[in-house]
Amino acid sequence: MSKAFAASGFLAREATLSDQATEVLRHNIVNGIWAVGTMLPSETSLAGNLDVSRTVIREAVSRLKAEGMLSSQQGRGAFVASDRPRMGFAIPERDVESLRKLSQILELRLGLEIEAAAIAALRSSDQARAAIQAAADAFDNASGGGIPGVSQGVTTDLDFHRAICDATGNDYYLDFFNYLGASLRETMLVGRLQSVRRGSESNEAVREHHLIAQAITAGDATLARDRMRLHLEMSSERLLENLEPADDLPQ
Numbered sequence: 001m002s003k004a005f006a007a008s009g010f011l012a013r014e015a016t017l018s019d020q021a022t023e024v025l026r027h028n029i030v031n032g033i034w035a036v037g038t039m040l041p042s043e044t045s046l047a048g049n050l051d052v053s054r055t056v057i058r059e060a061v062s063r064l065k066a067e068g069m070l071s072s073q074q075g076r077g078a079f080v081a082s083d084r085p086r087m088g089f090a091i092p093e094r095d096v097e098s099l100r101k102l103s104q105i106l107e108l109r110l111g112l113e114i115e116a117a118a119i120a121a122l123r124s125s126d127q128a129r130a131a132i133q134a135a136a137d138a139f140d141n142a143s144g145g146g147i148p149g150v151s152q153g154v155t156t157d158l159d160f161h162r163a164i165c166d167a168t169g170n171d172y173y174l175d176f177f178n179y180l181g182a183s184l185r186e187t188m189l190v191g192r193l194q195s196v197r198r199g200s201e202s203n204e205a206v207r208e209h210h211l212i213a214q215a216i217t218a219g220d221a222t223l224a225r226d227r228m229r230l231h232l233e234m235s236s237e238r239l240l241e242n243l244e245p246a247d248d249l250p251q
Contacts, residue, residue: 017052021060024050029069029080040070040078091183099244102187106236109180110229116165116173117212117228118221124167129217132167135160136209143206147196154188160209164216164228191242198242205235 025046028034040046040061043054050057061078064070068086070078095101120128139156142149158181165177195201208231215224 017056018059018063021046021050021052021056022063025060025064026067026069026085029064029083030085032083034080036080036083038080039076040080042077089179091179093183096183096187099240102243103236103240105180105184106232106239109184109236110232112173112176112180113161113164113232114225114228116168116177117216118225119170119173120164120167121216121219121221121224123169124216128163128167129213132160132163132216133213135163136206136213139209140206143203144201147193150189150192150196154185154192157188157205158185164212167216187243188239191239194242195238202238205231205238208234 025040034040041049043057043061046057047054061070064085065072065078069080069082069084071081072078091105096105120132124132135156139153139160142152142156145153162174162177162181165173168174192201208227212224212227212231215227
C-alpha cells in the first residue's frame with residue numbers, strides 16, 4: 001500500500017470491497033491527503049495500491065460523486081470537489097441483517113405509512129382508491145400459495161402499500177416507500193418463506209389490508225390511520241417472530 005493510503009489503516013474485512021475502497025478514498029479526502037481541487041490517481045494506480053479491480057474503484061468513485069466529494073472532468077479523470085460528504089439518507093444493506101436494526105427500520109416505516117394512509121383517505125382520487133382495492137384483492141389472491149407463491153405474496157404486499165403512498169399525491173411519500181420497500185424485500189421473502197415452511201402462514205394480513213382499503217375508500221382518515229398502525233405493528237411482529245426462531249439473522 002502506498003504512502004497515500006498509509007493513514008487509512010487496515011481495511012475492515014467484513015465489508016465489501018467497494019465499501020472498503022470507498023472508505024479509504026473518503027478518509028484521504030476528509031483528512032486532507034488529497035486536497036480540494038486535487039486530481040485523484042488513475043484507476044489503475046488506485047486499483048494497484050488497494051489490491052482491488054478497476055471496477056471496484058469505479059464503484060467507490062461513483063459513491064463519492066453521489067456524496068458530492070468528487071467530480072469528473074471530461075478526459076482528465078476525477079477531482080476532489082469537497083472535503084465534506086453531502087450525505088443523503090441511506091440504509092446499509094447489512095443493517096437489515098440485524099434483528100435490532102431491522103426492528104428500527106420497521107419502526108421508521110410506521111412513521112411513514114400511518115400518515116400516508118390518513119392522507120390517502122382525505123385526498124385520494126376514485127382511481128387511486130380503486131387501485132388500492134385492486135392491490136388488496138391481488139394480495140388476497142396471492143396468499144396461501146405455499147412456497148411457490150412466496151415471491152408473489154411479497155410483491156403484492158408491497159404493491160398494496162405502494163398504492164397507498166401513491167394515493168397521497170405526494171411524490172416524496174412514494175419515493176421514500178420505494179426505497180424502504182427495496183431495502184426490506186429480501187428480508188420479507190425470508191420471513192414469509194420461514195412462515196410457510198413452519199406451517200404458520202397467516203391470513204391476518206389479508207384481512208388487515210382489506211380493512212385499511214375500506215377506511216380509505218370511506219374517506220375516514222382517523223380510521224385509516226388506526227388500522228394502518230395496527231397492521232404495521234402486527235406485521236412487524238410477525239416478521240420478526242418468523243426470523244428470530246429460525247436463527248437466520250444475527251442479533
